[in-house]
Structure formats: C-alpha cells, structure tokens
Amino acid sequence: MRVEVSAPARLHLGDLDPFALGRFGYAPVLAVGTPRTVVEAEPADVLIVQGHELQEARTYAQRVMDAYSLNGVKLTVKSTAPRHSGFGSTTQLCLAVGRAVAKAHGLDLSLLELVKSLKRTSTGGLFTFQLGGFIVAGGFPVKLGERVLLRDEPLIPPLIFHSDFPEDWRFVMVRPLEAPRSPDGEEEEKVFRRLREMTPPTQLTHRGYFLLASKLLPALLEKDAEAFGKTLTAIQTTVGLIYKPVQGSAFNPASEWLIPILKRSGALGLGQSSWGPTVYAFVDSHERAQETVGKIASETRNKASVEVVAPDNKGATERIL
Numbered sequence: 001m002r003v004e005v006s007a008p009a010r011l012h013l014g015d016l017d018p019f020a021l022g023r024f025g026y027a028p029v030l031a032v033g034t035p036r037t038v039v040e041a042e043p044a045d046v047l048i049v050q051g052h053e054l055q056e057a058r059t060y061a062q063r064v065m066d067a068y069s070l071n072g073v074k075l076t077v078k079s080t081a082p083r084h085s086g087f088g089s090t091t092q093l094c095l096a097v098g099r100a101v102a103k104a105h106g107l108d109l110s111l112l113e114l115v116k117s118l119k120r121t122s123t124g125g126l127f128t129f130q131l132g133g134f135i136v137a138g139g140f141p142v143k144l145g146e147r148v149l150l151r152d153e154p155l156i157p158p159l160i161f162h163s164d165f166p167e168d169w170r171f172v173m174v175r176p177l178e179a180p181r182s183p184d185g186e187e188e189e190k191v192f193r194r195l196r197e198m199t200p201p202t203q204l205t206h207r208g209y210f211l212l213a214s215k216l217l218p219a220l221l222e223k224d225a226e227a228f229g230k231t232l233t234a235i236q237t238t239v240g241l242i243y244k245p246v247q248g249s250a251f252n253p254a255s256e257w258l259i260p261i262l263k264r265s266g267a268l269g270l271g272q273s274s275w276g277p278t279v280y281a282f283v284d285s286h287e288r289a290q291e292t293v294g295k296i297a298s299e300t301r302n303k304a305s306v307e308v309v310a311p312d313n314k315g316a317t318e319r320i321l
Contacts, residue, residue, distance in 0.1 A: 001320055005041075008036060010128040011280065014208065014239035016242075017209070020139075023140055024139050025137060030128070031135075037081055037089065038078040038079045039100045040075070041061075042104050052078075053077055084184055088274070091120065091129070092125055094120050133312075136162075138159065148192050170288070172296065173308075174262065175255075182277065201242055204238050211235045219231055225282075230269060255277045258300070262279065266291075
C-alpha cells in the first residue's frame with residue numbers, strides 16, 4: 001500500500017547534563033507543528049528515492065529493507081525541516097523514512113524495533129515523533145571517555161514526563177539567514193569530548209535540574225505562561241553557560257545579536273533550540289505572537305527569518321493514500 005508519514009519538528013529546550021553528573025541527555029523537548037517532515041512510500045521491486053535529502057533517505061530506507069528482507073520501495077521525501085538548525089531534522093527524517101517503508105510493507109514496528117533497524121543512536125527526538133507534546137527525556141549514563149552519540153547500539157532514554165502543551169501558547173522562531181552549520185555526526189561527538197574533558201560545572205547542572213523539576217513542569221501543568229516563560233529563560237541561560245566553553249558564548253555566536261531583540265519584543269521567555277542557530281521568543285497567544293513577529297522583523301531587517309509555530313500534541317501521523 002502507499003502511505004504518507006508526517007512528522008513534527010522539535011525544539012530542544014536545553015541538555016541539562018552533558019557531563020553526565022546524573023544522566024547525559026536529560027532534557028525537555030517540545031514537538032511543534034511546523035516545519036514538518038513528510039515522506040511517502042509504496043512497495044516496489046527495487047529501491048527508488050526521490051525528493052529531498054536523497055542520500056540520507058536512501059541510507060535509512062536500505063537499513064529497514066535489510067533488517068526485514070524487503071524487496072524494494074518507492075520513496076518520496078516531500079519536505080523536511082531546515083537541516084542543522086535546531087529542529088531535530090535528522091532524527092525526524094530517519095524515523096519518518098523508517099516508519100513509511102515499514103508501513104508500506106504492512107509492518108507495524110514498535111519504536112524500539114524501528115530505531116534498531118535504522119541504527120539510529122542519537123535519540124533526542126524519539127518521543128516527540130512518537131507522542132508529540134512536551135517531553136522530558138531521561139538521558140542515559142555515560143562513562144568518562146565513552147562516546148555519547150555515535151554508539152554501536154541505540155539507547156532509548158526513559159520517558160520521565162509527557163504532557164500536552166497548551167494549544168494557545170506559541171513560539172516565534174528566529175533564524176539568521178547567514179550562519180555556519182551546527183555540529184553533527186563526528187563533529188558533534190568531538191565537541192562533546194572536548195567539553196567533557198573540562199571540569200564539570202556542578203552548580204550550573206544542579207540549577208538546571210532544580211529549575212526544570214520545581215518550576216518549569218509545575219508552570220506547564222498549571223498553565224501559568226508567565227512563570228513558564230521566566231523559568232524557560234533561566235534554564236536556557238543556565239544551559240548556555242554550561243556550553244559556553246565549546247559554543248563560544250551563551251548562545252550560538254551567529255544568533256547572539258538576536259537575543260537583545262527578543263528581549264525587547266516583550267516576549268515571556270526566550271532561548272535557543274539545541275546548538276541553534278534557531279532562537280525563539282515564547283508568548284501566550286497567537287495574537288501576541290503576531291505582535292512579537294512585527295517587532296522582531298522590524299529590527300532584524302531581512303537578516304533573519306521570523307515565523308510563528310504552534311505546539312503539536314499528536315506526534316507523527318500516518319495515512320493511506
């Protein structure tokens with residue numbers, strides 16, 4: 001059968017513990033409705049790949065075919081999130097391709113089976129793909145000197161927390177039009193190795209855990225947008241200081257000029273998704289988001305893209321075509 005899989009992007013709201021004082025990769029993550037990764041697949045005699053990101057899509061499709069001895073598939077990648085910009089595009093592409101190939105052949109794989117067949121070892125966006133909404137991923141223990149992302153076997157972190165995100169709340173995403181590519185793959189592994197060779201900033205990490213557990217999650221559950229935004233800014237600033245030795249500043253250097261603009265916009269909170277360069281302003285309504293867009297756009301003067309995104313509380317969707 002011919003199927004389409006549509007996966008939300010994700011905002012990574014801060015890896016609290018890259019030194020694994022508790023668990024590496026312990027982080028809040030949010031699924032957002034746009035941009036989306038959309039993949040279409042149907043059975044074929046051989047592997048045919050068309051559309052976007054052809055090389056990666058072919059690799060992921062072949063892995064699923066090899067794992068389950070499938071003859072072939074015609075795969076079309078209709079859209080992806082901007083690559084290496086903080087949207088979790090690689091994970092969403094990987095999972096969407098894998099799910100589409102499996103479904104086209106009538107296979108209903110669990111998340112663990114899917115990840116194993118894809119050999120995906122970076123797992124920051126697994127639960128937003130599966131469930132949508134607001135997630136706290138529990139990370140995993142990592143020994144000193146051990147590789148953290150490029151591993152032989154995937155490690156699925158425990159799901160610590162999952163909740164729908166208030167439908168009215170919005171993020172205004174701001175991305176500089178000119179920015180170097182964020183680290184990924186072997187380069188990202190080297191960055192984490194350099195960071196983990198330094199003295200762990202214990203106070204900062206403890207503060208991050210405290211802010212998440214005692215302030216951010218209660219604010220979310222109580223739908224207190226002001227408290228949520230204030231705490232989110234505090235977490236993002238704390239995480240920025242943890243990563244400053246390898247990032248060069250508290251925010252991606254290519255985006256740092258945007259932070260004062262976000263502060264002047266009147267947003268309730270601000271931060272950076274993953275390594276950036278995408279930064280964001282958090283507000284409590286669509287109307288306020290539109291006002292914020294106008295204020296930010298007037299100052300960035302066509303040097304950055306500015307768009308509003310809403311939460312996605314469903315995760316990846318599938319439909320038979």
